[in-house]
Amino acid sequence: MSYQVIIPAAGQGKRMRAGKNKVLLQLKDIPILIHTLRVFELDDACKGIILAISAGDEDHFSSLLKKYRIKKVTSLVAGGNERQHSVYNGLQAAKKEGIVLVHDAARPFIEKRVIHELVSVAEKDGAAVVAVPVKDTIKKVNNFEVVETIERSSLWAIQTPQAFRVSLLEEAHNLALVQNFLGTDEASLVERLHIPVKIVEGDYDNIKLTTPEDLYFAEAIIKQRDYQKRGL
Ligand SMILES: Nc1ccn([C@@H]2O[C@H](COP(=O)(O)OP(=O)(O)OP(=O)(O)O)[C@@H](O)[C@H]2O)c(=O)n1
Numbered sequence: 001m002s003y004q005v006i007i008p009a010a011g012q013g014k015r016m017r018a019g020k021n022k023v024l025l026q027l028k029d030i031p032i033l034i035h036t037l038r039v040f041e042l043d044d045a046c047k048g049i050i051l052a053i054s055a056g057d058e059d060h061f062s063s064l065l066k067k068y069r070i071k072k073v074t075s076l077v078a079g080g081n082e083r084q085h086s087v088y089n090g091l092q093a094a095k096k097e098g099i100v101l102v103h104d105a106a107r108p109f110i111e112k113r114v115i116h117e118l119v120s121v122a123e124k125d126g127a128a129v130v131a132v133p134v135k136d137t138i139k140k141v142n143n144f145e146v147v148e149t150i151e152r153s154s155l156w157a158i159q160t161p162q163a164f165r166v167s168l169l170e171e172a173h174n175l176a177l178v179q180n181f182l183g184t185d186e187a188s189l190v191e192r193l194h195i196p197v198k199i200v201e202g203d204y205d206n207i208k209l210t211t212p213e214d215l216y217f218a219e220a221i222i223k224q225r226d227y228q229k230r231g232l
């Protein structure tokens, strides 16, 4: 098993309200970005990391990679205005064979076991995403009034990583470009090709650090994992 991974890290973190790119915030004295990169650095199946960063951040990110001894980053590419554009730019630097993953820099808690299950499914079926069943009741709302309650048994919260045959993700991105379609994840682009996207059940702690309270959850996850490591 082998794969390459595109990691979009060129956001502004507006919802985090930290006044800077949230992936540079520290968790346990280490930037969130480095927590994420380490998962892939330590996975032998990962053959290369393509990192999308904002223009002007090259020196800072390069020095972080050096400081934390991240050696698998093969390309630093320019991020775009939207996450989809950052991933598109990453894809231009990808090797044109095998499986490519896309994983948010802002999701530092992904586990190797889940990545490997995802890659196996993508090798077989072409497209797969990590997801968890939705726990809340979800309602469609208009103008602060309920329109309908959506049957929960078929709802899943989609995470990253998302894995694809490279040629398939390229085709999906090219179609989105031509059709001026902007999706919030890669699978939504592939779905437009009418290609089935498989679900791999992941973990609820693979959170995306999006708003300030997610940082408390992140501290708790780290503490819990430390206890587990020490057999407590
Ligand atoms: N133009 C963008 C926007 C987002 N991202 C990356 O995509 C991931 C998921 O995006 P999100 O959580 O929305 O991050 P931000 O865009 O930084 O947050 P916000 O929308 O609150 O500004 C993050 O790792 C972020 O750095 C990116 O590479 N390029």
Ligand SMILES: C[C@](O)(CO)[C@H](O)COP(=O)(O)O
Binding pocket: 083, 104, 158, 159, 160, 184, 185, 186, 208, 210
């Ligand atoms: C790709 C993603 O993380 C899947 O949950 C999510 O859609 C990114 O969305 P955002 O709009 O960048 O928060």
